[in-house]
Amino acid sequence: MVLNTSLIILSFILIYFLFRQLYYISNDIYWANKDVHGIFSKILIFFLYFGFISMIVQYFREDYHFPLRYLIYIGITATIRFIIVNNENSIQTLWLATVVFVLTISYLMLPHPEAKND
Template sequence: MEYIKKVPYLLQALLNICLFLLALALSVLLISETWYIMQVVYNSFFVKVDSYYEMLGELLIFFMYFEFIALIIKYFKSNFHFPLRYFIYIGITAITRLIIIDHDQAVSTFWWSVSILIMISALFIANKKKSMEEH
């Protein structure tokens, strides 16, 4: 019966190890994305760039890697807790990238924009609730 009480601690340790490995993998991808962006910028001085939307999409992917790494760091710093607002930031960035890359249909772009507005409203409510708890 004593070993059952140790199961949550074992699972928490496994989760922490997996998140650490994920952070390492995301860091490698972030460095790779940085290198790719630097190459595109360097080449754009000598060759005409075909699509600025693609470059902007790559920058947003860069920020998504950055946000996920920041989320994992915050998880460890806040005693194994994921703050909701970080997920909202990641969602807003992901949908913004989607709108920039795939904006062919006006109706779908409108609905994606509405979803960003909803997430910003949720972020406002979450921050307002947090500031009310501090006072």
């Protein structure tokens, strides 16, 4: 009960930050902000909030269970978003690409629920 209540409160907090980020993005568009990198960063942060909210919704849809494959999806997409925004250091980008590769291999090693054992 405490976990579910905490997740509901967290989802409302994340919804607030999601709409706040949307407000910042719309201000940048309205005032014709020329900092494309800054606007792109704000859009990626918006989608991170959206991803966390959808993760909480998925938890309730899966009968209070969160499959490991969803965490791996989130890890892969978050790492790719980080690479897109912060790509100044090539060694760091190489390490992050290695992380994406390892997470992808981990996902492929998971047993999938569609595969039925007859």
